[in-house]
Amino acid sequence: MKIEINIDERIEDTHIKISCKTLTPEIEKVLAAIRMLDKQLVVTKGEETILLDVYQVVYIEAVDRKTFVYTRQDVYETTFRLYELEQQLEDCGFFRASKSCIIQLKFVKSLKTDLNRRIRVTLENGEQIIVSRQYAELLKERLGVK
């Protein structure tokens, strides 16, 4: 595989071009990672592949080695692992709620302390998610209340 980088001050818009014989899963993953820089998440629903604006994502959950992306209306699947998404989306206002879930702050309606120093998150759609004790401390730090 050849990688060519052309740095030129005259170029106004960054242009990424991939030339390949076939679209392999590895290349698709690279493409998805590049899309992420544009705050777009490559997700699938059935046979359909969709580019989803990350700001539409309410929360992301990992279940049985699969990663599901929840928006207000739909549920999608993505090939990314949760830890990869956590790293990429931290700057977009996401926080880790548990080993299997990350949530976008702007969709959080309320936060309440729960049993054993956990936090009960109520989302705008009324859904409730528990932030485990491990991540509750980190969330409190991020909120600046610790």
Added chain:
Amino acid sequence: MEERKTIFDYLGQVFMIYGISMTIMCIFGIWFGEEAQDISKMFSLGQEGLSIEIMIQFLAISFLVVSFQSLFFSEHIIKKMSVIARTIWMVISIIFVIVVFILMFDWFPADMWEPWAMFLLCFGVCFLISISVMVIKERMENKKMEEALERLKRKEEER
């Protein structure tokens, strides 16, 4: 990393309860130790203080109280139970153990209603105070988190 409860957390709680109960018992001893000396083994030394026997019994109670607390509020042992149900079961267990200690160690005559009434009154007052403190603390923490959440949301929107 996840903060795991260690034996030192457990011992810390035990000695906190023990310390508070011993302080209260000392105050009671000073107030009416002489009067209670004849009827209660708890105040057998009158205003002189508390006997080692009673101190050990209170230490045992403290251990049992913290054990019940750990048992009913552990989600590893009891997986699905509401906070209210956990609290009720914990209080019932604690009352049961204290009653057993009262009868077993003759803390006061079991046939007199006044000490029982006093015991229930003291227990009730202590329980209400601790619940109130817990609720107030929880409300304050929730309020602080809500305010911080709004601040953070605004900050995220501005970015």
